[in-house]
Amino acid sequence: MLRTVRWGVNGWRGTGWSVRKPRRRPGGGPTLADVAARAGVSPATASRVLHQSTRRVGQQHRERVLRAARELDYRPDLSAQAMARGTAPVLALLVSSIDDPYFSAIAAGVARSAQRHGAIVTIAVTGRDTGRELTALRTIRGQRPRAVLVAGSRTLGSRHSEALLAELRSLVDAGGRAVFIGRPSGGLPAVRPANLDAARALGTAIAGLGHRRAVVVTGAGRLETVRERTEGLRQGLAASGGRVIAVESDAFDRRGGYRATRRLLANGGLSAADVLCAGNDFMAVGAMTALRDGGLRPGEDIAVTGFNDIETAADVTPRLTTVHFPLAEIGECAARLALDPEACGGEDVLVPGLVRLRDSSPDRRGGAPRER
Incomplete structure (x- = not known):
């Protein structure tokens, strides 16, 4: 409300009280008050409808508010919605x-x-x-x-x-x-x-192909994922008489995989290994580049494995042995659990993983690995 005045012969005179017109948004868009006026309801009722308040509004009023909002091309303000809900x-x-x-x-x-x-x-x-x-x-x-x-x-x-x-x-x-x-x-x-179980299955699978001496190229040991995957590989290899002979840590990404593998090449850490197990596929891609730069052929001179089965794992050369997780589905499930707790x-x-055996881990017993 505001006091209005007009100019008279004796100067400014008050004329009473009037209602201030709703201010427009900075961009000139319609306001909540505009929607309420068109729908013939109070601003509070319009707010409950448009900002999804938990307070119920009658169906007739709700339809009028929604129709007015469409006609005015009204866009709710997130901060106002947060205040309402x-x-x-x-x-x-x-x-x-x-x-x-x-x-x-x-x-x-x-x-x-x-x-x-x-x-x-x-x-x-x-x-x-x-x-x-x-x-x-x-x-x-x-x-x-x-x-x-x-x-x-x-x-x-x-x-x-x-x-x-x-x-x-x-x-x-x-x-x-x-x-x-x-x-x-x-x-x-x-x-x-299920990192531990999946890594154990990967270790068992590559040991079954004749690979018994693994070097692990992975992220920092303080990461729980790194610990789980490394321990799972140890357990899977050990069950068939294999073992992890060295662990080289770096950043948990492609550049980290490249740097860690270059260090192993320089210090002779790969000389006794027959498989390089990367902590994730991104590191595996960097590791394979480093092997080539060092004169070794991934999948021939030494086997290589990754983890996660990112979209490009089957497209690199050689195709990468890895553990498949349904990553998009994991994201969907997490969002459902957050937004609709009863859904999951x-x-x-x-979420269990599935070992994918591909060309980067040939069968040392003879024959090429089959993807599974």
Whole structure:
């Protein structure tokens, strides 16, 4: 409300009270008040309909508000929606990297599921740094997201781990959801690849092809995923009389695979090995490039394996032996668990892996490996 005045012979005179016209948005778009006026309802009723408040609105009023919004081409404000519902239709995804096909495939699945649930996806890249995860989460919480997905291996001994869990629990206490894509932590739900079991199966499979002395090229040992996959390989090889003779660590990406393999070539660490097992497919690709640069033929002079079965694993030369995980489906399942908790039937979803034997691990007993 405001007091209106007009100019008279004796100067400015008050004329009473009048209603201020609704202000337009900065871009000139219609406001919530415009929609309410066209629909013939109160702004509060229009807000409950358009911002998906938990308070019920009669079907007739609801239809009038939605029709008015379409006619005016009204777009709800996310902050207003968050105020009305307590959360905004935002699903936040924290990933270690976006150039790693592993996380790209998971993100694609998350986006598909989020769209079906009427949510948009916000992505933060954390570089496998728990401190950056914590900073990103605190920033994202200002958007009042409906849910947060934390993808990537947990880092053992990180000084930020407890603070991160505290932030996630606070989000849950405020009505949101938090889900890990990876090993569960702090009692929060998770969708996780069965890394230990799958790596054990891979070790058993390559030992069955006659490869008994493995060098592992992988990420830092403080990553839980690295520990699980390395231990699984040890167990699988040992069951057939094989063993891991060396572990070389570097960044958990293609460049890390290249650097680690070059060091092994320089110090003679590959001389006694008959298979190089990379911690993921991205590292395996870098490792194969390093082998060629060092005068060795991947799949002939030494076998090579990866992990995850990214989309290009079957396209590289030689085709890469790896462990298949349905990465997009893992992302979809995590998003469903966050946005519709009853959809997955559990709070801890374990996803099994499947060994894919290809040309990069020939059968030393004779014959070429069959993909399975």
